[in-house]
Amino acid sequence: xxxxxxxxxxxxxxxxxxxxxxxxxxxxxxxxxxxxxxxxxxxxxxxxxxxxxxxxxxxxxxxxxxxxxxxxxxxxxxxxxxxxxxxxxxxxxxxxxxxxxxxxxxxxxxxxxxxxxxxxxxxxxxxxxxxxxxxxxxxxxxxxxxxxxxxxxxxxxxxxxxxxxxxxxxxxxxxxxxxxxxxxxxxxxxxxxxxxxxxxxxxxxxxxxxxxxxxxxxxxxxxxxxxxxxxxxxxxxxxxxxxx
Amino acid sequence: xxxxxxxxxxxxxxxxxxxxxxxxxxxxxxxxxxxxxxxxxxxxxxxxxxxxxxxxxxxxxxxxxxxxxxxxxxxxxxxxxxxxxxxxxxxxxxxxxxxxxxxxxxxxxxxxxxxxxxxxxxxxxxxxxxxxxxxxxxxxxxxxxxxxxxxxxxxxxxxxxxxxxxxxxxxxxxxxxxxxxxxxxxxxxxxxxxxxxxxxxxxxxxxxxxxxxxxxxxxxxxxxxxxxxxxxxxxxxxxxxxxx
Numbered sequence: 001x002x003x004x005x006x007x008x009x010x011x012x013x014x015x016x017x018x019x020x021x022x023x024x025x026x027x028x029x030x031x032x033x034x035x036x037x038x039x040x041x042x043x044x045x046x047x048x049x050x051x052x053x054x055x056x057x058x059x060x061x062x063x064x065x066x067x068x069x070x071x072x073x074x075x076x077x078x079x080x081x082x083x084x085x086x087x088x089x090x091x092x093x094x095x096x097x098x099x100x101x102x103x104x105x106x107x108x109x110x111x112x113x114x115x116x117x118x119x120x121x122x123x124x125x126x127x128x129x130x131x132x133x134x135x136x137x138x139x140x141x142x143x144x145x146x147x148x149x150x151x152x153x154x155x156x157x158x159x160x161x162x163x164x165x166x167x168x169x170x171x172x173x174x175x176x177x178x179x180x181x182x183x184x185x186x187x188x189x190x191x192x193x194x195x196x197x198x199x200x201x202x203x204x205x206x207x208x209x210x211x212x213x214x215x216x217x218x219x220x221x222x223x224x225x226x227x228x229x230x231x232x233x234x235x236x237x238x239x240x241x242x243x244x
Numbered sequence: 245x246x247x248x249x250x251x252x253x254x255x256x257x258x259x260x261x262x263x264x265x266x267x268x269x270x271x272x273x274x275x276x277x278x279x280x281x282x283x284x285x286x287x288x289x290x291x292x293x294x295x296x297x298x299x300x301x302x303x304x305x306x307x308x309x310x311x312x313x314x315x316x317x318x319x320x321x322x323x324x325x326x327x328x329x330x331x332x333x334x335x336x337x338x339x340x341x342x343x344x345x346x347x348x349x350x351x352x353x354x355x356x357x358x359x360x361x362x363x364x365x366x367x368x369x370x371x372x373x374x375x376x377x378x379x380x381x382x383x384x385x386x387x388x389x390x391x392x393x394x395x396x397x398x399x400x401x402x403x404x405x406x407x408x409x410x411x412x413x414x415x416x417x418x419x420x421x422x423x424x425x426x427x428x429x430x431x432x433x434x435x436x437x438x439x440x441x442x443x444x445x446x447x448x449x450x451x452x453x454x455x456x457x458x459x460x461x462x463x464x465x466x467x468x469x470x471x472x473x474x475x476x477x478x479x480x481x482x483x484x485x486x487x488x
Contacts, residue, residue: 009359011263015264016263016264016265016268017263017264017265017353018263018264019255019260019261019262019263019355020259020260020261020262020264021260021261024260083355083359083362084363084367085359085362085363085367085368085369085370086358086359086362086369086370086373087370087371087484088367088370088484090362090363090366090367090370091366091367091370091481091482091483091484092483092484094366094367094476094477094479094481095476095481095483097476097477098476098477107362107363107364107366107367108363109261109355109359109360109362109363110355110359111263111327111353111354111355111359112359114330115253115327115329115330115353115354115355115356116353118327118329118330118334118351118353119328119329119334119351119352119353120351122334122335122338122351123328123329123332123334123335123338123351124329125329125330126329126330126331126332126334126335127331127377127383128374128375128376128377128383128388128391129330129374129375130372130373130374130375130395130398130400131372131373131374132372133371133372137485138484138485139371139372139485143399144372146397146398146399147372147398147399147400149398150394150395150397150398150400151374151394151398153390153394153397154374154390154391154393154394154395154398155387155390155391156374156391156394232338232339232341232342233338233341233342233345235338237335237338237339238335239335239336239339240331240332240335240336240382241381241382241383
């Protein structure tokens with residue numbers, strides 16, 4: 001039998017928003033590996049497990065640890081916030097796994113912030129949409145800019161991940177300006193959600209002109225409506241089509 | 245206390261891929277309303293509930309039924325496959341809810357096919373991506389075409405929903421041609437998954453040129469890689485950035 005690494009999407013944080021499949025994978029595991037914040041979100045029932053971690057930006061090392069532990073004959077879970085395959089560790093583990101034929105990789109999907117944040121705001125993504133990260137740690141800003149322009153051109157609703165950090169305090173402002181310079185009208189319906197599925201969840205709706213000047217943090221997911229979106233009784237709604 | 249309608253994303257089908265939150269909402273409900281196929285996927289534990297349904301294309305009627313039942317003082321769940329807010333019933337219920345101030349709408353997110361299908365294929369969406377439906381029931385084809393062109397321009401990975409049906413047998417072919425005419429090279433790494441999270445799950449990887457001539461059905465989700473995507477040991481992988 002092959003060694004096994006589960007790559008587990010844990011959803012936004014609370015166990016209530018994990019799937020039964022994800023919980024079972026963690027229960028089956030001897031070792032749970034992940035970014036420290038994610039490990040700290042895991043509840044009591046996993047307290048008997050071995051926890052391993054590396055600091056931020058040491059993702060490659062963290063993935064290597066999974067293979068090292070698996071080779072000892074342990075069942076391993078790598079936890080990712082949200083979905084394992086949306087800005088998560090799945091692709092990096094598959095890349096490293098090229099050289100590890102004796103280890104099986106099993107992806108367990110989870111609720112990504114596009115879904116969990118949308119649920120808090122109303123229904124901002126209820127038609128075709130894009131997910132774009134504003135983090136330029138691993139992606140050149142020119143590529144992010146090109147994607148924002150394309151998303152505006154295609155009249156996509158958008159979920160924006162990593163809209164800001166200490167070093168990138170003005171990135172959301174830059175992104176809003178790019179969108180407004182490419183056909184998104186200043187009154188476009190938008191919203192953002194802080195601390196999804198954790199203590200202090202807070203939703204806000206606004207226009208993109210207002211969003212431009214909002215201070216958001218790295219625990220925020222931003223939603224930009226498409227040209228048909230509306231704010232209805234405080235909820236951000238994108239119509240599914242021409243239904244009504 | 246307000247009447248309550250839960251709009252529940254049930255994930256791809258099996259209960260194992262629902263969240264605890266979703267299961268609790270259904271257990272709390274007196275009536276469960278949904279498209280017949282989705283109701284038939286619900287397990288034994290909900291057999292004591294009242295089930296209500298309407299045929300396909302009667303979504304507005306189905307949503308009105310939710311409000312009618314809620315007004316009788318019942319707790320209602322509207323079930324949607326995948327996520328409630330991704331081509332689901334959330335926005336239509338919020339629109340109808342404008343005139344129903346005494347009813348509270350609570351969205352419970354679920355695992356959408358972009359996540360669950362990606363998990364089967366490997367990690368095809370592991371960077372910025374678009375979700376596009378090829379169904380022109382509620383959207384003019386010109387808008388779908390415009391979005392495909394924008395997605396190609398932005399070098400997004402893509403999840404394609406509703407790639408085909410009896411009446412739209414050649415839509416995936418048309419979509420692939422549009423992408424290839426807008427900069428997607430014929431060797432672009434792609435994949436598709438049939439019957440995600442149900443009996444007979446099957447994943448395939450191929451190039452977009454091969455995908456063009458594949459026969460897919462309405463229970464298929466298609467994935468188009470971005471320019472960096474690769475097929476590695478039969479898995480479709482899109483890199484998270486410049487990590488390795």
